[in-house]
Amino acid sequence: MSREFSVGFDGITLSGTGAVTLVFVNPAAAPKPNLEFLRMWVSQSAAATSAQQRVEVETQVTAFPTLTTATPRALKPADTNASFIVGGTAGAAGTCGTNASAEGAGAKTVMFGDNFNVLNGYLWVATPRETVVMPAGLASGIGLYLPTAPSIALTNWAAGMNFGEV
Amino acid sequence: MTAFNFDKDILSGIIGGARYERQNKTENDVEIPPAFIITDSDGAAWTIGTEYVMHNGEYEWNVLRNDVDTGEMAKRIVYRRGVVCIFGHYGWKRFSRSRRHFI
Numbered sequence: 001m002s003r004e005f006s007v008g009f010d011g012i013t014l015s016g017t018g019a020v021t022l023v024f025v026n027p028a029a030a031p032k033p034n035l036e037f038l039r040m041w042v043s044q045s046a047a048a049t050s051a052q053q054r055v056e057v058e059t060q061v062t063a064f065p066t067l068t069t070a071t072p073r074a075l076k077p078a079d080t081n082a083s084f085i086v087g088g089t090a091g092a093a094g095t096c097g098t099n100a101s102a103e104g105a106g107a108k109t110v111m112f113g114d115n116f117n118v119l120n121g122y123l124w125v126a127t128p129r130e131t132v133v134m135p136a137g138l139a140s141g142i143g144l145y146l147p148t149a150p151s152i153a154l155t156n157w158a159a160g161m162n163f164g165e166v
Numbered sequence: 167m168t169a170f171n172f173d174k175d176i177l178s179g180i181i182g183g184a185r186y187e188r189q190n191k192t193e194n195d196v197e198i199p200p201a202f203i204i205t206d207s208d209g210a211a212w213t214i215g216t217e218y219v220m221h222n223g224e225y226e227w228n229v230l231r232n233d234v235d236t237g238e239m240a241k242r243i244v245y246r247r248g249v250v251c252i253f254g255h256y257g258w259k260r261f262s263r264s265r266r267h268f269i
Contacts, residue, residue, distance in 0.1 A: 004216075010184040039216070043181070043202045048189035075216055114200065120192065121202025123213070127224060158184055162216065 002036065005072035005083045008160020009098045011045075018149050021065045021100035022159035025085060026141030027134045028094030032084045033165035037132040040144050042159045043121030047152035054147050055122050056113040057132070059140035063104040064090060067097025075162065084165060091141055098159070108145070118152055133166070179203075179211025180232045186211045191248070198243040206250055208265065212243055221255040238268050 007023060014020050022042060027035050042055055069087035088095025091104065111132065116122035126132065134142050144159055177188045181203060188205045196204055204212040214227035219239055226239040229252055238259065240252035250261040252268060259268035 006216075010182060041202050043186070045184060045186040048187065116200065116202075119188065120196050120204070123199040123202040125199050125214070125225065125227070128220070156184075158182070 002164035002166040004075040007072045010158035014154040015101040021143040024143040025096040030137040035134045036164045039162040040124045046156035058108045061106040065100035066102040070098045177209030
């Protein structure tokens with residue numbers, strides 16, 4: 001049975017004034033587990049003004065974004081095993097981070113994009129056949145990305161990804 | 167968690183321990199997913215949790231109100247004409263006026 005972890009943040013002021021990678025996870029080298037992404041979300045609690053916002057799930061090759069380190073939290077607290085993914089600031093293989101301060105020069109490839117109202121937030125959950133699997137050793141990481149800066153306050157944003165190690 | 171705002175007209179709820187403030191309740195027919203949050207007229211914040219069951223190849227997740235599990239599983243949460251409705255393998259249910267359970 002796979003083990004599930006969550007990586008993200010809440011109550012954070014977004015780093016950039018432009019496009020920003022909210023969460024970035026880069027699978028570790030084989031033979032470490034593949035990562036199966038089950039859920040992603042974005043929301044904010046600062047602004048009460050309706051506004052539309054673009055969001056993308058994209059992959060990115062090196063050079064990766066510069067991130068705030070974030071450690072995956074086990075969704076099963078009784079599971080004492082830590083994730084094979086560790087917190088990191090460089091987006092390197094086997095690391096994850098949040099709230100990029102620089103996007104890095106690596107090419108981004110959009111997997112899918114969507115739009116949401118900032119009052120309602122954005123939640124992506126996969127049906128069993130729609131889960132995103134990032135195999136171990138892949139040269140790309142996966143990012144939850146705002147391709148345009150929010151037109152509302154950058155304070156008190158939350159975002160995250162849940163993934164399983166399979 | 168954000169600082170407490172002493173405004174009696176602000177609707178405030180909680181998801182994942184974070185406080186969500188809104189001036190207005192959510193508009194009609196907003197649906198989770200793909201929305202992340204529904205704010206009802208009480209200010210309660212609704213979303214789906216991470217526990218799930220599968221019916222006919224589709225997931226149903228636990229329904230959370232202000233981070234409290236309602237004991238219901240649903241494929242969708244919809245805000246319809248001021249009432250929080252959930253949809254699952256059982257069909258539609260509506261949140262009761264007593265704010266205690268779905269019927």
